[in-house]
Amino acid sequence: MHPFLFFFVEWNENAVVNRTDYFKMIKLRLPFSVILLISIIIACSEQEKIPKDIIQPNSMASLLAELHELENSVNFFGLKKDSANTLYEYYEWKVIHDRGYDSVLFTRSMSWYLAHSKHFDRVYKQVIDTLSLREKQLKRDFQQAEEGQQVNEESENEEFDFE
Numbered sequence: 001m002h003p004f005l006f007f008f009v010e011w012n013e014n015a016v017v018n019r020t021d022y023f024k025m026i027k028l029r030l031p032f033s034v035i036l037l038i039s040i041i042i043a044c045s046e047q048e049k050i051p052k053d054i055i056q057p058n059s060m061a062s063l064l065a066e067l068h069e070l071e072n073s074v075n076f077f078g079l080k081k082d083s084a085n086t087l088y089e090y091y092e093w094k095v096i097h098d099r100g101y102d103s104v105l106f107t108r109s110m111s112w113y114l115a116h117s118k119h120f121d122r123v124y125k126q127v128i129d130t131l132s133l134r135e136k137q138l139k140r141d142f143q144q145a146e147e148g149q150q151v152n153e154e155s156e157n158e159e160f161d162f163e
Contacts, residue, residue: 048116048118048119050119051112053105053108054105054108054109054112054113055101055105055106055109057119057122057123057126058126059099060109060113060123061123061124061126061127061130062130063095063096063099063101063106064123064124064127065127065130065131065134066095067092067095068127068131069131069134070088070091070092070095071088074087074088074091
């Protein structure tokens with residue numbers, strides 16, 4: 001039996017398939033198989049368009065990166081959980097509104113991105129890249145500040161003879 005026939009024939013070691021039965025099975029299952037194959041190709045190739053009534057990917061990534069930094073800053077204070085949540089919610093609202101969005105639009109956008117995982121993954125890759133770049137910049141700035149402080153301390157410790 002041809003290796004491809006397992007798709008069309010239910011396997012039974014004792015079964016003998018003659019040509020007419022084989023062609024009948026193909027005629028019955030072929031349209032279903034073609035429709036299934038076409039559906040899979042269309043589903044995989046079709047790009048989901050991002051609705052205009054939600055926050056667009058670049059803006060969403062920037063906003064989420066800022067909200068993650070905000071959350072980290074609030075956690076840094078070491079407040080009790082309810083106080084930290086209240087503080088975070090206030091500043092989250094402020095960040096969203098400062099960018100010209102409202103809470104309903106942000107919630108609707110998050111719901112849409114969560115329901116469309118490909119777009120959500122792309123946005124979060126951008127968020128991770130943004131946060132990584134900011135972290136590298138902060139480390140570089142911190143190193144430069146430390147080096148500048150060491151240079152200042154060395155110059156203060158030097159004694160000059162003005163004779």
